[in-house]
Amino acid sequence: MKLEINVKNDNREVQNSIISQIRDLINYKNLEPGDKIPSERMLSDKFGVSRSNVRDAIQKLEFYGILSSIPQSGTFVANIGVTALNGMIDDILRLKEPDFKSLVETRILLELKTARLASLRRTEADLIQMEDALNAYSEKVINGEKAVQEDLLFHLAIAKASGNSTLNTLMLMITPGIITNFEEYHVCSEDLAFNGIQEHRDIFEAIKSKNPGLAKEKVKVHFKALYQYCYSIE
Amino acid sequence: MKLEINVKNDNREVQNSIISQIRDLINYKNLEPGDKIPSERMLSDKFGVSRSNVRDAIQKLEFYGILSSIPQSGTFVANIGVTALNGMIDDILRLKEPDFKSLVETRILLELKTARLASLRRTEADLIQMEDALNAYSEKVINGEKAVQEDLLFHLAIAKASGNSTLNTLMLMITPGIITNFEEYHVCSEDLAFNGIQEHRDIFEAIKSKNPGLAKEKVKVHFKALYQYCYSIE
DNA sequence: TTTATAATATTGGTTAACCAGAATTTTGCG
DNA sequence: CGCAAAATTCTGGTTAACCAATATTATAAA
Numbered sequence: 001m002k003l004e005i006n007v008k009n010d011n012r013e014v015q016n017s018i019i020s021q022i023r024d025l026i027n028y029k030n031l032e033p034g035d036k037i038p039s040e041r042m043l044s045d046k047f048g049v050s051r052s053n054v055r056d057a058i059q060k061l062e063f064y065g066i067l068s069s070i071p072q073s074g075t076f077v078a079n080i081g082v083t084a085l086n087g088m089i090d091d092i093l094r095l096k097e098p099d100f101k102s103l104v105e106t107r108i109l110l111e112l113k114t115a116r117l118a119s120l121r122r123t124e125a126d127l128i129q130m131e132d133a134l135n136a137y138s139e140k141v142i143n144g145e146k147a148v149q150e151d152l153l154f155h156l157a158i159a160k161a162s163g164n165s166t167l168n169t170l171m172l173m174i175t176p177g178i179i180t181n182f183e184e185y186h187v188c189s190e191d192l193a194f195n196g197i198q199e200h201r202d203i204f205e206a207i208k209s210k211n212p213g214l215a216k217e218k219v220k221v222h223f224k225a226l227y228q229y230c231y232s233i234e
Numbered sequence: 235m236k237l238e239i240n241v242k243n244d245n246r247e248v249q250n251s252i253i254s255q256i257r258d259l260i261n262y263k264n265l266e267p268g269d270k271i272p273s274e275r276m277l278s279d280k281f282g283v284s285r286s287n288v289r290d291a292i293q294k295l296e297f298y299g300i301l302s303s304i305p306q307s308g309t310f311v312a313n314i315g316v317t318a319l320n321g322m323i324d325d326i327l328r329l330k331e332p333d334f335k336s337l338v339e340t341r342i343l344l345e346l347k348t349a350r351l352a353s354l355r356r357t358e359a360d361l362i363q364m365e366d367a368l369n370a371y372s373e374k375v376i377n378g379e380k381a382v383q384e385d386l387l388f389h390l391a392i393a394k395a396s397g398n399s400t401l402n403t404l405m406l407m408i409t410p411g412i413i414t415n416f417e418e419y420h421v422c423s424e425d426l427a428f429n430g431i432q433e434h435r436d437i438f439e440a441i442k443s444k445n446p447g448l449a450k451e452k453v454k455v456h457f458k459a460l461y462q463y464c465y466s467i468e
Numbered sequence: 469t470t471t472a473t474a475a476t477a478t479t480g481g482t483t484a485a486c487c488a489g490a491a492t493t494t495t496g497c498g
Numbered sequence: 499c500g501c502a503a504a505a506t507t508c509t510g511g512t513t514a515a516c517c518a519a520t521a522t523t524a525t526a527a528a
Contacts, residue, residue: 491506
């Protein structure tokens, strides 16, 4: 286990090193938006790393919109000036693994918004999906079983009903981190699960009745305990 | 250009096909959290695709915390039950490219939060970095130059000062989409740039004086025009 | 039969060779 | 000399062979 972590850290360090070297190269050569950076082979040669390492680093910078690869042609600096480029790369290099508190803080923010938007935009199909998730959750809790998954699916159904694809994506992205930390910190709200049923239903009803204010309020209630717990462990 | 889009779509379709086949396989074999899925070679053989395609699909599912690869050992179903697994994979398969409206909607939400948190948590170093970005922005605008990058860097500096690593990451992730769409929709607020200087300074001063309510209010003012424009093009 | 050890098979990761298409250079005709 | 066409080089992407670490099986000693 220790080994695995080290391996991942090593890879990350290698990748960050390559990224910063690419940044230096762009600055040194005074490359501007749209210019082509050297080929992957030249970079792997110059940096003394494997080409796949270079490809991974480029892929990461592509993800953040800084570079753009065109097959059989080259990799180009995106339509973003050197100032922003340097700033963004510095930020990317300094990105830390998200801590529990920031994850929860962000999740609550997103959930308040998705619930509000869902109450304005939800379709009948959305309602059906949410109610299915809600029923699955209730059933499990009543039978005394763990219902973390069903809990999660209900919230993801809300995100989908929000009609905001970006929020939906962001919710999906932070979810695994939430789950991991929940288990690590033993945030097993089994005793609170019965309350959870009613809280979920309240949120659902608010969304169903197209009442954004009420929906937001009910989400606040639902996350009150988590919110306080999260701020207490700091 | 058309070709490039098609290629990307094709790749995406192949990847989605593999992802759904992996999901089907997990369901068919009744795999549970912690179980090992077949090796990459077996999957590429069974699905009739290249091993690198399988690796890419697995990497994506790893990103969303659904699978976990351990070198020289295998790829395992993460600690998440089949119910949530199926729901999340369905969501991932349906993820759409974010539209402009959802991007702006999300950006404003995040900016309101980061400004508020920054006013509570900003360090002296944060203030220096924000002021540097602010001055660089003002200088450009006064000289009649475009200052999109400097604008951006100011807002990223706020995100960093928020002390919330998750929010910082999310801001970085949606930024390229924002830039792309800004150019596509010609949201060049050059005429509004002079207003922007004062608006930025207002936000900065609110954060500096540790006034979260005021910071939020000033961000609202700053994004008012964008907000209305975004809701008008629908 | 049980257990410790060695041999084998399997795994994800890495490297190098290969591919099709784009960009560049060279060629050859007018 | 000008310019179109052909040959060559160069590109990111793909495939297949290889690697070291792991998991499994076979073996043998107690």
